[in-house]
Amino acid sequence: MFKNAIVKKPGESYINGLTTSDLGSPDYDLLLQQHEAYIKALEKCDVTITDLPANEEFPDSTFVEDTAVLTKEFAIICNPGASSRNRETEEMVPVLKNFYSLFHYIQAPGYVDGGDVLQIDNKFYIGLSDRTNRHGAEQFKAIVEQYQYEAVIVQLEEFFHLKTGIAYIGNDTVVVGGEFIDHPLFNGYKKIIVPKEEEYASNCIRVNDYVIMPEDFTTTISKVENAGFNVIEVPMSEFQKHDGGLSCLSLRF
Structure with a gap:
């Protein structure tokens, strides 16, 4: 069961963020x-929300998932592969120190x-x-x-991120x-097989009793x-325009 979720408001600079779409x-x-609407969906899943303010210096920083991976025991602070996003972790670490030692x-x-x-x-x-290299993956593997x-370690051939194309929703189901x-x-x-025309829906999230999906x-x-x-169901069209999915918008733990 997740008890907490961290989200971050998108700033006006978001429109200048990275995208391949x-x-x-x-x-x-x-x-x-x-x-x-995304925050309201998380609240329905009975988690406590930490809602961080926007930072115009980092256009993509609403996608907080890329800054860290959180387990029950420890936090792994990532090193994001895009140079414009690399320092987003500096904001996230002080927040996570409220929850992790x-x-x-x-x-x-x-x-x-x-x-x-x-x-x-x-x-x-x-x-x-393109954002996670072998050196980083091996470090992550050694830590966990x-x-x-x-x-x-999985070599991607098509998708932007691993979780662009696969989600685990519990009950031994992907x-x-x-x-x-x-x-x-x-x-x-x-x-659960996603048809080609709905590939964006491959990125969904199980949060306690619900699966949150793009509408x-x-x-x-x-x-x-x-x-x-x-x-x-949550509307996601404006996040999809910048390669963002449901998992990208929160850290859940």
């Missing part, structure tokens, strides 16, 4: 409305984005992407193995799209509901 420029007012840090030349790390029970999957976690549908590393799980991806939402999960 061709979906157009975000509408800032609508972005703020969608962020509020044990910290580990990914050090250069290693880079890790939290969006490339998926935890399934006692195992971590670490994606190698000290605490008897398993860790597996939601998968694209390159992960037939990936041998995930064949041991029950799979309007009706086929995937129906599959998740039919598998026995309670779904909360």
